[in-house]
Amino acid sequence: MVAVGQGIRRLGQRLGFQPLRVRNPRAKAGQRVVHFLHIGKNAGTQVSLTAKALGSSHPKVRIVPHGHDVQLRHLPAEAAYFFSIRNPVTRFKSGFYNRKNKGLPVRLVAWSAHEARAFAAFEHANDLAEALFSDGAQGREAWAAMASLRHAGQHQSDWFLQSGAFLDIRPPVHILRLEAFDSDFKAFSAKVDLPATVMEPADKSAARITDYGDIPPLSDKAIANLEQWYARDMAFYAMCEDWIEAHPAPEV
Numbered sequence: 018m019v020a021v022g023q024g025i026r027r028l029g030q031r032l033g034f035q036p037l038r039v040r041n042p043r044a045k046a047g048q049r050v051v052h053f054l055h056i057g058k059n060a061g062t063q064v065s066l067t068a069k070a071l072g073s074s075h076p077k078v079r080i081v082p083h084g085h086d087v088q089l090r091h092l093p094a095e096a097a098y099f100f101s102i103r104n105p106v107t108r109f110k111s112g113f114y115n116r117k118n119k120g121l122p123v124r125l126v127a128w129s130a131h132e133a134r135a136f137a138a139f140e141h142a143n144d145l146a147e148a149l150f151s152d153g154a155q156g157r158e159a160w161a162a163m164a165s166l167r168h169a170g171q172h173q174s175d176w177f178l179q180s181g182a183f184l185d186i187r188p189p190v191h192i193l194r195l196e197a198f199d200s201d202f203k204a205f206s207a208k209v210d211l212p213a214t215v216m217e218p219a220d221k222s223a224a225r226i227t228d229y230g231d232i233p234p235l236s237d238k239a240i241a242n243l244e245q246w247y248a249r250d251m252a253f254y255a256m257c258e259d260w261i262e263a264h265p266a267p268e269v
Contacts, residue, residue, distance in 0.1 A: 037091040044079055051190055051209055052092055053082045054100040056176050057168040058111045060195050061101060062123075067215060077210045085167075088176045089183055099205055101193040102173055102257050105247035106240055112168025113142040114232065135162035141232065146239035149246055163246070174253040184260050191264070192257050204266035 044050045053068060055061035061082070068080035092098055103111075117136055120126040128136065138158050139145035148159035164170045177183050191205035206212065235243070244251055 037087055039083065039087060039091050039093065039096075041093050041096055042073075042079070042081060045073075045076065048073075048076060049078045049097065049209060051078060051080055052096050052098040053080055054087065054089060054092075054098055054176055055083055055085055056100055056102065056173050057085050057171065058108045058115065059101040059103045059173070060193070060198055064101065064193070071211075071215055075211070075215075088178060089180045089187070090178065094187075097190050099190045099192065100176065101195060101198075102254055103195040104254065105173070105250040106235065106243045107195075108173070109146070109169050109243055109247070110142045110232075110235065112166060113145065115168065116166050129165070131161070131165035135165045138162060143233045143235050143239045146235060146243050149242040172247065172250045172253070174249055184256065188260070188264075191266075192261050194258070194261070201261070204261075207266040 039052070041050050053061070053064055055065065064080070065082040068082045071078075071080055073079050089098065116128070116132055119128060135145075139148065139162055145159055145162055148155050149163070150156060151159060162169075180187065183189075191201065191208055193201040193205060206215070
């Protein structure tokens with residue numbers, strides 16, 4: 018009965034009928050708990066694998082990873098947290114092919130009817146990006162496709178809804194940029210007194226890294242359209258970069 022109740026509660030949360038409730042787990046004496054907000058297609062799986070490998074045994078810090086549905090407003094007010102970001106253009110491309118491949122090779126997640134229509138209309142990410150803002154049926158089809166693919170439809174800034182001034186009022190421990198992941202993770206590690214070597218080596222299967230060898234590159238038109246589509250995420254990324262520069266790791 019407990020398992021059934023938990024399943025119903027999770028379903029209700031996903032449908033928006035029940036608020037997500039995240040609690041701080043019990044920590045050992047002297048151990049700091051840091052939550053990880055998992056923004057899709059931003060190397061979050063790699064961080065989650067690291068957290069799993071670290072477990073709760075490290076004397077200084079415990080990383081608590083969350084699923085994609087957990088946003089900053091769902092964390093306890095006193096919770097320490099960090100997250101990762103990515104250039105919105107490359108994030109779109111990664112999200113497109115993740116769903117085109119139905120989540121494989123990691124885990125098969127069948128297309129919804131909306132996703133099936135999107136991939137029937139647009140074979141490649143470049144095709145969809147170039148069709149954005151087009152007049153007539155093609156533009157409407159492109160809008161529908163963007164809204165149907167989770168990681169394309171969601172903006173990274175969506176994880177901070179109702180918390181617009183979070184960098185000042187409720188700042189993170191650190192922010193990891195996918196484009197500077199190693200150095201940013203080292204900075205995070207220094208802030209929480211964690212050996213930087215704890216990061217798991219990248220594994221293309223486990224960390225969901227896509228091979229783009231046979232995939233058409235994004236054209237200039239596609240990139241320009243995506244930058245317009247994700248304008249608020251472009252501003253969000255720049256804002257986070259400014260914060261990172263202003264909050265470097267402590268000198269060792």
